[in-house]
Amino acid sequence: MTTIVHVVGARPNYMKIAPLMEALAAYPFRQVLVNTGQHYDDMMSRAFVRELCLPTPNYDLGIGSASHAMQTARVMIEFERVCLAEQPDLVVVVGDVNSTLAASLVAAKLLVPVSHVEAGLRSRDRTMPEEINRIVTDRLADVLLAPSQDAVDNLLAEGESPQKIRLVGNIMIDSLLRHLPMATLARVQDRVAVSDRAYAVLTLHRPSNVDSPETLRRILDGVLKIADDMPVVFPVHPRTRQRLSELGANHSHGGLLLTEPLGYVDFLSLTSHARLILTDSGGLQEESTVLGIPCLTLRENTERPITVTNGTNQVVGTATADILAAYRRVPEVAEHPDRPPLWDGKTAGRIARVLSEVLST
Numbered sequence: 001m002t003t004i005v006h007v008v009g010a011r012p013n014y015m016k017i018a019p020l021m022e023a024l025a026a027y028p029f030r031q032v033l034v035n036t037g038q039h040y041d042d043m044m045s046r047a048f049v050r051e052l053c054l055p056t057p058n059y060d061l062g063i064g065s066a067s068h069a070m071q072t073a074r075v076m077i078e079f080e081r082v083c084l085a086e087q088p089d090l091v092v093v094v095g096d097v098n099s100t101l102a103a104s105l106v107a108a109k110l111l112v113p114v115s116h117v118e119a120g121l122r123s124r125d126r127t128m129p130e131e132i133n134r135i136v137t138d139r140l141a142d143v144l145l146a147p148s149q150d151a152v153d154n155l156l157a158e159g160e161s162p163q164k165i166r167l168v169g170n171i172m173i174d175s176l177l178r179h180l181p182m183a184t185l186a187r188v189q190d191r192v193a194v195s196d197r198a199y200a201v202l203t204l205h206r207p208s209n210v211d212s213p214e215t216l217r218r219i220l221d222g223v224l225k226i227a228d229d230m231p232v233v234f235p236v237h238p239r240t241r242q243r244l245s246e247l248g249a250n251h252s253h254g255g256l257l258l259t260e261p262l263g264y265v266d267f268l269s270l271t272s273h274a275r276l277i278l279t280d281s282g283g284l285q286e287e288s289t290v291l292g293i294p295c296l297t298l299r300e301n302t303e304r305p306i307t308v309t310n311g312t313n314q315v316v317g318t319a320t321a322d323i324l325a326a327y328r329r330v331p332e333v334a335e336h337p338d339r340p341p342l343w344d345g346k347t348a349g350r351i352a353r354v355l356s357e358v359l360s361t
């Protein structure tokens with residue numbers, strides 16, 4: 001029987017694989033789920049498997065945290081064993097994390113076709129580890145599943161053959177639209193006492209932002225000013241938690257309300273009722289666009305420019321004055337936002353059709 005191996009490893013992967021595995025269940029394929037364990041805290045990994053109704057992973061590689069080289073190498077060593085045991089006809093990788101890169105390298109060298117969901121995004125900033133992961137994964141992949149036309153254009157400009165590229169839309173929006181009806185503010189109000197459209201949500205985890213005490217301080221100075229106006233809820237990533245402790249800023253202060261990382265639906269509850277989102281996450285730029293909530297991206301660039309041209313995103317950088325200037329001009333929440341083409345909740349079905357076509361040729 002045709003075997004497809006799916007790879008997840010870090011928090012932003014689970015919501016991309018869940019709808020795809022479900023859509024592929026209608027086809028006569030054997031599906032194997034591999035969790036690399038790049039993320040391992042319950043709220044960063046297993047909680048997402050449960051909540052998104054992913055099957056229990058067939059393999060838990062237990063890789064954990066390490067330097068980039070070590071983490072990538074460990075995934076490669078363990079994932080090679082999985083591929084040799086399972087003899088897959090196709091490996092599906094998603095996004096741009098180290099597990100994505102590692103699994104692609106292993107599959108390509110074993111001559112197993114690779115399909116990359118979220119192909120073609122580019123920030124053109126090679127100081128971001130994710131940019132390296134995107135470029136290498138796309139170079140190795142046989143099926144390039146692009147979320148937006150700009151991603152298709154990037155791949156063509158890099159010389160990829162048009163036959164390998166399919167514009168399928170954004171699969172993360174499948175998960176978002178499916179879970180939105182259960183994302184009520186009441187779910188989170190026991191932990192953060194906020195009212196509808198009267199608070200901001202902040203997330204920060206990029207090494208360039210949180211590993212530099214000066215940059216982290218500049219961002220926090222801006223955020224604390226905003227928190228004088230309206231509460232800012234800040235679910236803290238484990239990497240950021242360590243850095244905040246080093247600055248002595250690891251506790252709620254005035255209007256800045258720190259929480260543990262939240263589960264998928266709880267976090268969606270929080271974001272979908274917010275007045276404003278401040279973030280350095282890629283996925284959240286896309287989610288806020290679909291939700292119509294203004295998003296200030298605390299980075300110098302984005303690999304998701306469509307969220308600026310067709311969405312609610314503004315790339316504002318990390319200078320305190322720039323954050324506050326953008327905050328003063330923030331537009332209203334759009335109650336009926338326009339979505340980029342094919343961000344319609346039906347991407348998983350389109351990908352399943354493409355993969356079935358590819359596997360039958």
Ligand code: UD1
Nearest residue numbers: 010011012038039040041044065096097098129130238239
């Ligand atoms: C990784 C991805 C990033 C993604 C992010 C989402 C890469 C290069 N980076 O970054 O693209 O946006 O996940 O969260 O793949 N830690 C824990 N528990 C965990 C996971 C991490 O405590 O479950 C701590 C560890 O101290 C670890 C640090 O967070 O060293 C960073 O984790 P890591 O997986 O290396 O990178 P992220 O910053 O999470």
